[in-house]
Amino acid sequence: MPIFTGGAEQNDGPAALAVGGGNVGSQLTQLLQAQEIVPGSDVGYQLCKTILLYHPLGKILARAPITRAQTKLRDLSCSVIGEKRILEQFNNEWTATGRIGATVLLHQLCSLSRTYGIATIGVGERGKDPSTPLDTARIAEADLFFNVWDPLNTSGSLVFNQDPNSPDFMKPTQPLRVQGQLWHPSRVFVKLNDDPIYIEWTNSAFGFVGQSVYQAALYPLKTFVNSMVTDDMVVKKVGLLVAKMVAPGSFIDNIMVTMFGWKRGQLKDAVGGQVLSIGITEDVQSLNLQNLEAPFKQARTDAIENIASAVGMPASIISHEAFNKGLAEGSEDAKKEAAYLDYIRQDMNPAYAFMDKIVMRKAWTKEFYETLKVDYPALRSKPFVTWLHECMGAFKATWPNLLVEPDSEKSKTQDVKMKAAIAAMEVAIPNLDPENLANAWEWFAANVNEMPDLFAGKLVIDVNALETHLESKAAQAEAAADAETQETKPEPFSKAS
Numbered sequence: 001m002p003i004f005t006g007g008a009e010q011n012d013g014p015a016a017l018a019v020g021g022g023n024v025g026s027q028l029t030q031l032l033q034a035q036e037i038v039p040g041s042d043v044g045y046q047l048c049k050t051i052l053l054y055h056p057l058g059k060i061l062a063r064a065p066i067t068r069a070q071t072k073l074r075d076l077s078c079s080v081i082g083e084k085r086i087l088e089q090f091n092n093e094w095t096a097t098g099r100i101g102a103t104v105l106l107h108q109l110c111s112l113s114r115t116y117g118i119a120t121i122g123v124g125e126r127g128k129d130p131s132t133p134l135d136t137a138r139i140a141e142a143d144l145f146f147n148v149w150d151p152l153n154t155s156g157s158l159v160f161n162q163d164p165n166s167p168d169f170m171k172p173t174q175p176l177r178v179q180g181q182l183w184h185p186s187r188v189f190v191k192l193n194d195d196p197i198y199i200e201w202t203n204s205a206f207g208f209v210g211q212s213v214y215q216a217a218l219y220p221l222k223t224f225v226n227s228m229v230t231d232d233m234v235v236k237k238v239g240l241l242v243a244k245m246v247a248p249g250s251f252i253d254n255i256m257v258t259m260f261g262w263k264r265g266q267l268k269d270a271v272g273g274q275v276l277s278i279g280i281t282e283d284v285q286s287l288n289l290q291n292l293e294a295p296f297k298q299a300r301t302d303a304i305e306n307i308a309s310a311v312g313m314p315a316s317i318i319s320h321e322a323f324n325k326g327l328a329e330g331s332e333d334a335k336k337e338a339a340y341l342d343y344i345r346q347d348m349n350p351a352y353a354f355m356d357k358i359v360m361r362k363a364w365t366k367e368f369y370e371t372l373k374v375d376y377p378a379l380r381s382k383p384f385v386t387w388l389h390e391c392m393g394a395f396k397a398t399w400p401n402l403l404v405e406p407d408s409e410k411s412k413t414q415d416v417k418m419k420a421a422i423a424a425m426e427v428a429i430p431n432l433d434p435e436n437l438a439n440a441w442e443w444f445a446a447n448v449n450e451m452p453d454l455f456a457g458k459l460v461i462d463v464n465a466l467e468t469h470l471e472s473k474a475a476q477a478e479a480a481a482d483a484e485t486q487e488t489k490p491e492p493f494s495k496a497s
Contacts, residue, residue, distance in 0.1 A: 028054040029227065039219045044203045045152055047114065048212050057307065057318060061213045063111045068337075069344040070103055074352075074397040080390055081376050086364065090395075093363035098146035102355045108148045110348055113191040115199050117205035118158060120149045120176065121351070122188045123358060131175075131182040139361035151205040155179050158190065159207040162199055170196050170208070189354040217310035223303040271481045275425070314340055338402040345399045351398070360392055407474060414451040418493055421447045434470035438463050 019326055027049060043051075051058040077205040094102045103346050105121060112119035124130050126143040151158065161168040168174065172190035176183040190212035196202075204212045214221065263490070308315035316333045317340075366384050373379045379387060428440050445459040 003242070024453065037218060037222050041218050042203055043212055043214050043218055045206070047218075048115050048214055049216050051221065053470060054227070057221065057224060058214075060318055061217070061307070061311055061313075063107070065313060065341065065344045066107050066110045066114070066348070068317070069341045069348065070107060072400045072402070073103075075400055076395070076397050078391055080387075080394050081378060082372050085372060085375075086391060086451075087361045089368055090359060094359050097355070097359055098144075102359060105146050106351050106355060109189075109191050109351060110146060112150050113193040113210065114213045115204075116151045117193050117202045117210040117215075118151050118154075118190065120154055120188055121354075122149065122176070122178070122183055124183075126185065127408050130187055131184055134185050134186040136361055139358060140365040144358070144362070147178075149178060151207070155206040158205075158209060160196055160209055162208055164198075167293045170198070172209075175333045187352055191214070193350055213311050217307045220303050220306035220310060224300075225305065227303060235435070254450045269425045336404060340428070341402055342399070356395070356397065357392075360395065364388055364391055368479045411453045414454050417447065418451060418454060434467055434474055437470055438467035441466060 051176050052062055063068065075085070078086050078090075079085065108120045109119050122130070123134060124147065125134075126145060128142075141220065154176060157174065158172060160170050160172065161174070163169060172192070173185065175185060176188050176190075193213065194210045196209050197211075198208075200208060202209050202211055202215075204215070229362050304318050305315050308318055314333065314336045316337060369379075369384050369387060424445055425440065433442060441461055442463045445461045448455060448459045
């Protein structure tokens with residue numbers, strides 16, 4: 001049982017209290033409350049794993065930025081015939097990739113790279129040697145699988161060349177080995193967290209590579225754990241009652257001991273709605289912890305801000321403040337978060353591009369192309385390879401804006417745009433010929449349809465029919481004007497007889 005020694009609790013012997021088959025605090029407490037951890041201490045592979053698994057902020061630092069960056073899916077476009085069906089086929093294959101989805105695979109890759117400093121994703125084919133190049137022409141028929149590796153799986157092969165004159169200087173270009181198995185470079189993508197530093201060994205990643213997000217934040221992470229110890233102490237002591245009782249005389253027998261024990265028991269068991277009787281000179285108070293609030297709150301806030309500064313991310317992500325405010329307000333914290341997450345997205349783009357090429361080949365097959373030609377006869381004369389490369393060249397993926405305006409602000413903005421469009425049409429209508437006037441109405445309809453908060457339905461205009469109508473109307477007006485001119489034209493003077 002724990003023994004109180006005046007400052008700390010100690011476990012009585014080697015058999016400590018066990019929870020789930022392990023000692024309470026046997027990993028996180030020993031590592032993060034160790035006296036050896038000082039500012040500038042290094043982190044190894046096992047310590048990074050321990051922080052990820054057991055520290056309350058471990059998963060937030062490693063995974064929260066990736067999760068928030070992926071909250072909104074990319075906006076896809078492919079400006080070719082049959083775009084809608086082509087993108088639907090791509091999305092279906094993207095969701096089915098690796099049986100868990102390409103988004104989840106990329107989340108694992110980027111999260112592990114933040115945890116250890118480097119991570120790798122590999123594309124294998126069942127029944128084929130991974131040391132051979134990835135045959136992109138056979139991806140549609142291949143039985144692919146995807147593995148995400150941490151640096152322990154690839155240790156020894158991702159050290160990076162330190163020769164400044166080498167073309168491979170500080171680049172992940174050498175062949176990859178996973179527990180002795182060689183993987184061809186075309187089958188793998190290596191993701192770094194931060195840039196590698198020349199001849200600076202990263203213990204958590206076993207190479208001269210990127211750094212873990214826990215590297216610079218190790219000491220404030222330890223401070224945060226100590227604040228949790230204070231939390232636990234306050235919770236235990238906040239219900240403590242202090243009873244000021246009249247001390248008995250010098251002579252205390254068993255009857256007096258029993259009486260004082262009975263009074264304490266009555267105080268402990270008393271609840272609301274009951275009446276407790278105490279002496280006139282006696283008093284009962286709760287333990288006063290009021291003076292702890294300000295310094296403890298400031299210490300916790302400073303620890304979070306120090307961690308955020310060390311990692312280079314907004315403190316609001318760590319403290320979850322933005323979950324209450326949201327990114328729709330356009331507040332300064334929201335703008336900082338959006339700017340940071342935009343950087344995270346840019347950092348993930350090469351990994352997404354690697355996966356896009358595989359999913360395109362897997363989704364846009366010859367069989368799919370044959371079904372597409374049934375609905376779009378214009379494609380029947382085009383070879384499959386030509387069509388495939390046209391689709392791959394036209395494919396674009398952009399990240400949507402993270403800052404979303406409230407509906408009230410959207411309506412105000414759209415109202416201003418609507419008034420500007422109406423003013424432009426009022427100026428243009430009297431001065432345009434039928435063809436350009438029809439184009440102007442098409443422009444007006446397109447702008448109106450971009451304002452869903454003002455109008456429930458879409459404005460559809462047949463430009464050809466409108467142009468024909470305007471030309472007919474103009475011709476009728478011209479004919480009517482000519483007729484009116486003829487009617488009002490004076491008769492010529494006749495010669496006098």
